[in-house]
Amino acid sequence: MQEINHRETEKVVLVGCDFEGDDVAFQHSMDELKSLVETAKGTVVGMLTQKRQKVEPSTYIGRGKVEELQALIDEKGVDTIVFNDELSPSQIRNVHTRTKTTVIDRTQLILDIFAQRARSREGKLQVELAQLSYLLPRLAGQGLALSRQGGGIGSKGPGETQLESDRRHIRRRMDEIKHQLEAVVGHRQRYRERRKQNEVFQVAIVGYTNAGKSTILNRLADVATLEENQLFATLDPTTRQFILPSGMKVLLSDTVGFIQDLPTTLVAAFRSTLEELQEASMLLHVVDSSNPDYVQHERTVKELITDLEAEKIPQLVVYNKSDQKHSDFFPSHEEDSIEISAFEQEDLESLKHAIEEKLMEQMxxxxxxxxxxxxxxxxxxxxxxxxxxxxxxxxxxxxxxxxxxxxxxxxxxxxxxxxxxxxxxxx
The missing domain is CATH 3.30.70 (Alpha-Beta Plaits)
Known part of the structure; x- marks a missing residue:
């Protein structure tokens, strides 16, 4: 019980550098980092930002900012520093040495959230594989920052035994996980082949995290999967059947939410799950029209779809939360699109007809x-x-x-x- 309380009250300071000079985009990125920390049960008590031309090799931020950071830590009683970027092992070690405070980067924070959210055996294995891939090059110099046990942000998952093991032991564990995942991948592949034999049409829901994908699946298929106003509320993929107005049965698959700078180790570990996209006959790309950074979110998802070699699959862009849409919202006309609120039955019926029309193009x-x-x-x-x-x-x-x-x-x-x-x- 103490661990839960500790996680709920852990004080965090955010650190970010603006290298592009785009104040609006940088602020959106820092706001997203704050949401990630809150999802990981942390409380943001301060924020330190800096404009720079390039990264400081030793500490990521300049010497003066490190001193400011130390003063902020002393003032607020900070438990953890979270950087809005992926740090090198030496940068983590140097900042920790100077501040005597746990240092977490954006990648480890996302991995920690995935570790909290994983429910299925496959999901837990995939997250552990991603965590070990991240930790392997960072074993040297982790020091006190990551050797503790407990419930702090960034410590969820493999645990102290993995963190303090030698590289050989971690590689052996990674090989074991990959072997176990191969069996799961084989089962998933057989399931896909059976769906093809049964001539079932599959639609995959993709989108930025917290765009409303699970809500749309629940409303269309009349089921109850987890819906939360949090980042990465859904981690394990869900497939449900729903019926179009014509009577045609369609499988609808919810997928893990994307995010800007999604860790490459996580993409690699979840590739078998994300391959559901490649097998789909159609993608529903859900965009949160109430988010002020919806343009960047839409772009990020399209880039990840391309990375997964699924860009040729027909897409229907669903601009969700139309009842709360941002004042600057303007829909893109690059793809077929529709504006809806997932809580309006009339909008859901319009979405079903739009799906039918999009399917008809392939028939x-x-x-x-x-x-x-x-x-x-x-x-x-x-x-x-x-x-x-x-x-x-x-x-x-x-x-x-x-x-x-x-x-x-x-x-x-x-x-x-x-x-x-x-x-x-x-x-």
């Missing part, structure tokens, strides 16, 4: 006549195609179907052949 039209005894084929058409017209002819006892189907599926090939044959017969 081919079919027109077939089914006999009454072909109930199985009729059921497949209802569940896996976009039916535009369905009529029962009493005289001939046939169903006439018109709609759209994915051409590269078994059903797509079957309906294409039948459409051609029946067109010839009608002519």
């Amino acid at each position: 081919t039209e079919y027109h077939v006549v089914l006999r009454a005894e072909e109930g199985n084929l009729l059921s497949r058409c209802r569940e896996t195609t976009l039916i535009q017209k369905q009529e029962w002819n009493e005289e001939t006892e046939h169903y006439e179907l018109r709609g759209f189907v994915l051409p590269d599926t078994a059903l797509g090939h079957e309906l294409a052949i039948r459409s051609i044959v029946e067109r010839k017969e009608r002519n």
